[in-house]
Amino acid sequence: MSYRIPIGPYHPALEEPYKLELICDGETVRDAVMHVGFNFRGIEYLAERRNYLQGITLVERVCGICSNVHSLSFCHAVEQLMETPPPDRALYIRVILAELERLHSHFLWAGVASKLIGFKTLFMACFMLREKVMDALSAISGNRVNYGMNRIGGVNRDIAEPQAVLNILDEMEREITHTVLPIFLEDRTVASRCKGVGVLTKEQAIAMGAVGPLARASGVAQDIRKSAPYAVYDRFEFGVPVETAGDVQARLVVHALEMVESCRILRQALQTLPRGPIHATVPPSAKFKVPAGTAVSRVEAPRGEVLYQITSNGTDIPERVRVRTPTFMNMATVRFTVLGQELADSPLIQASCDPCYSCTDR
Amino acid sequence: MTTLAEEFKTRLQHLGLGEEWEWKNGSWWKTLADVDVRAVTALMLALGARFVAITATEKPNKEIRLDYQWDLEGHLLSFISTTSARNIATIADLSPAADWVERETHEYFLVEFTGREHTRPLMTRAGDPLGINLQKEVAQ
Numbered sequence: 001m002s003y004r005i006p007i008g009p010y011h012p013a014l015e016e017p018y019k020l021e022l023i024c025d026g027e028t029v030r031d032a033v034m035h036v037g038f039n040f041r042g043i044e045y046l047a048e049r050r051n052y053l054q055g056i057t058l059v060e061r062v063c064g065i066c067s068n069v070h071s072l073s074f075c076h077a078v079e080q081l082m083e084t085p086p087p088d089r090a091l092y093i094r095v096i097l098a099e100l101e102r103l104h105s106h107f108l109w110a111g112v113a114s115k116l117i118g119f120k121t122l123f124m125a126c127f128m129l130r131e132k133v134m135d136a137l138s139a140i141s142g143n144r145v146n147y148g149m150n151r152i153g154g155v156n157r158d159i160a161e162p163q164a165v166l167n168i169l170d171e172m173e174r175e176i177t178h179t180v181l182p183i184f185l186e187d188r189t190v191a192s193r194c195k196g197v198g199v200l201t202k203e204q205a206i207a208m209g210a211v212g213p214l215a216r217a218s219g220v221a222q223d224i225r226k227s228a229p230y231a232v233y234d235r236f237e238f239g240v241p242v243e244t245a246g247d248v249q250a251r252l253v254v255h256a257l258e259m260v261e262s263c264r265i266l267r268q269a270l271q272t273l274p275r276g277p278i279h280a281t282v283p284p285s286a287k288f289k290v291p292a293g294t295a296v297s298r299v300e301a302p303r304g305e306v307l308y309q310i311t312s313n314g315t316d317i318p319e320r321v322r323v324r325t326p327t328f329m330n331m332a333t334v335r336f337t338v339l340g341q342e343l344a345d346s347p348l349i350q351a352s353c354d355p356c357y358s359c360t361d362r
Numbered sequence: 363m364t365t366l367a368e369e370f371k372t373r374l375q376h377l378g379l380g381e382e383w384e385w386k387n388g389s390w391w392k393t394l395a396d397v398d399v400r401a402v403t404a405l406m407l408a409l410g411a412r413f414v415a416i417t418a419t420e421k422p423n424k425e426i427r428l429d430y431q432w433d434l435e436g437h438l439l440s441f442i443s444t445t446s447a448r449n450i451a452t453i454a455d456l457s458p459a460a461d462w463v464e465r466e467t468h469e470y471f472l473v474e475f476t477g478r479e480h481t482r483p484l485m486t487r488a489g490d491p492l493g494i495n496l497q498k499e500v501a502q
Binding site for chain 2: 040048138222226294295296311319320328
């Protein structure tokens with residue numbers, strides 16, 4: 001006998017509002033139906049009714065976790081239309097902010113996954129490390145979440161003490177390589193909950209257009225920082241971790257290894273931070289007009305590729321602002337990953353996609 | 363960079379993707395004269411390209427411009443098509459990744475993707491008006 005079990009839109013197993021209807025035979029999931037849109041705010045519509053400066057503030061609120069990525073993508077697209085590239089120091093600062101944001105997002109995800117696995121000690125360890133990253137972001141920008149760092153043609157604030165950020169990297173790397181990674185790879189509790197669970201095959205990942213760590217855990221080696229570098233990513237040495245198992249454990253490992261690579265990028269960027277201005281000269285805001293045209297910006301957010309397409313009609317208000325987020329592509333894969341799995345594993349499986357519904361719904 | 367762009371343009375031509383490609387502002391652009399998006403999709407999938415997005419834009423004359431975007435070897439290819447009748451063939455059966463994108467485009471811009479059903483809203487709720495991103499006088 002089949003049962004239809006609704007989970008959500010508001011449920012203790014979910015971090016954000018969405019609804020998953022699971023069709024089960026006993027404890028086994030036979031099909032799943034996703035419902036999203038509970039966070040829909042019409043941000044694309046709103047951005048097309050505000051000027052470019054207001055747009056930066058608005059798009060930074062698409063997401064509470066990867067807020068910097070949205071203002072970065074928005075500014076990058078507008079800079080292409082205005083032919084106003086930021087100076088080198090600004091590009092380095094953008095990379096530093098983006099990697100710190102990736103670190104805190106991945107620690108958040110690792111903590112949530114640990115909690116769902118039932119490993120609360122690791123949950124506490126991950127959140128303790130995340131706090132250090134948040135403190136660094138707060139020291140640089142003055143804010144813990146929406147940093148307000150990006151502006152058209154550069155950044156708003158300088159990094160006065162790169163050494164202060166460098167100091168926390170050693171501890172971060174040590175904890176990831178000596179605590180987090182060994183637990184994800186070798187611990188029996190983690191293996192029993194994650195190994196072979198919620199598999200997304202490489203073929204399914206490609207067919208569904210999956211991006212980011214979810215795709216890389218299924219053997220799809222794609223990362224915009226490597227394939228289409230922006231800012232100054234082409235100046236740094238770093239790897240793109242790829243696993244082939246496609247299960248929850250592979251996603252854990254990819255996230256942990258990416259944190260190590262983020263530390264590598266941060267160390268290089270902070271040690272070679274060039275001197276100079278932090279923003280280009282652009283027209284005063286009252287006369288802000290963007291030349292007509294269309295530009296696309298793609299950035300590797302913590303959850304994968306973000307795309308912004310901006311069309312200007314020559315005025316101070318964009319004609320079109322298109323935002324395509326990584327979770328929008330990734331969430332549809334949950335239908336495949338829960339099939340044939342135990343009902344009790346479904347919260348962990350959906351969480352292992354590192355979903356963000358604020359991003360998805362916009 | 364110019365040389366690299368020219369090399370890739372030559373590669374696009376060798377792949378059978380035509381000659382009228384322009385690299386500008388983060389993407390390669392090509393206008394589809396006969397709007398055969400299904401043929402383009404089949405070709406992109408055969409080349410191993412990754413579906414990225416469909417970006418709809420309402421033009422001042424109320425036509426809808428649809429940019430079909432694919433990632434080929436790290437390069438973003440944008441195929442531009444335009445529809446005044448607001449309907450165009452679906453590609454979701456060829457590329458499942460396009461399913462959600464077509465559904466939201468239908469809800470935002472009232473574009474009918476022929477060959478598929480829009481039975482369940484994605485971002486809006488059942489009974490909500492369609493065309494919510496259109497100018498107000500067009501939205502129903």
